[in-house]
Amino acid sequence: MPDLDIPEAPALPGSTHLHSGKVRDLYRIDEGPHAGRLLMVASDRVSAYDHILSPGIPGKGAILTAMSLWWFDELADLVPGHVVSTEVPEEVEGRAVVCEPLEMLPVECVARGYLTGSGLREYDETGAVCGIDLPSGLVDGSRLPEPIFTPATKAELGDHDENVSFEAVVATVGQETAEELRRLTLEVYARAERLARERGIILADTKLEFGRRPDGTIVLADEVLTPDSSRFWSAEEWEPGRAQPSFDKDVIRNWLRSPESGWSITSPEPPPPLPAEVVERTRSRYAEAFRLLTGAA
Incomplete structure (x- = not known):
């Protein structure tokens, strides 16, 4: 751990x-x-x-x-x-x-409109993501034919979330709730992807969390569509086949995966301290994403 x-x-x-x-x-x-x-x-x-x-x-x-x-x-x-x-x-x-306090549903609800990250790694191995077959020839940053629901387990703190099939979600929360989570996740993604694109940002993927009120109503909870839970790319600079210029934590992820960090994601040791330049680039990208999306200073 x-x-x-x-x-x-x-x-x-x-x-x-x-x-x-x-x-x-x-x-x-x-x-x-x-x-x-x-x-x-x-x-x-x-x-x-x-x-x-x-x-x-x-x-x-x-x-x-x-x-x-x-x-x-x-x-x-x-x-x-x-x-x-x-x-x-x-x-x-x-x-x-x-x-409001909610009964949180134990599923990480992920929508992907573009292929990257763990989805890309799974696709390269199997040609599918969470059991959904995808066309051949896709590369890092490829836009998918249509957005897909790619849920993950909700891991304990310190453990890794793992991509799972829709059938695994059904087994966890039941057919009706699983279908509602998929519908809501894809509707939220479609709305957010359109709004972001109008502002020059590609929403590659996002992770949502939902809870349930005592009356059964499903509610969107936790953080929503932030650089911590989503991948935001520059629409102008988007070019499939390479790592995309990012408004999110990929600045940090890319540095950690680079030889410069001296660390491996499989290492049992904690990562080294982030360089001041990586911290500032990350801060400025978060701030820029907020400005572009909301129009606020």
Whole structure:
């Protein structure tokens, strides 16, 4: 298991810390008008290949939060979101949201419109991704004939998510819920891909998480369409057959996979510290993606 050295979450008055993940800290709100709801805080931590990396990316938590909020608004007519309020404690203002507690569904809902990453590696081995046969001759960055639903297991912290077939999702959550997750994931991707393309960005793929209310309603939760959960490429510079200029964590992934890092993704040792230049390039790409998508400074 990778060395996940997650810093201790700060104490917040009136709230109980419940969990820390690779990037987010989760609290239960115990007092005030939102008592009983959850407070989700985005840190500046950054992860890749199931490792927490050092140092963090300055301002990343605020960018992720603002971008997710923008997308929740853009998708509200397709699926309800879990955000209740942005009135949060001063200590985490700008990088936290109040959200409703949900029964989270144990599936990573991934939509792919382009072939890259783990999907490309699986395609090169089998000619398919998550049991979906694809045309021959595709390369890194190829646009797929149509977007596909390529779910993954929701791994424990420190373990790797693994691509699975649709039938495996059915076995986990049942036929009706599996079909609804596939429908919602592909609808969200189609909307987001169009909006991003209008702004000069290709949304290559994205990972979504859904939860269920007590009445059975499926709700879009966690982060949505951020550089941490999606691959954003420059539409102008897109060229299949090579690594694409990226607005997301591929800046970090590519450095970790390069000889310059001196590290291998199969190494049992944690990755080395990120160079200042990689940190700044990542920060600027996150900020640029936010600016291009939302029009905000």
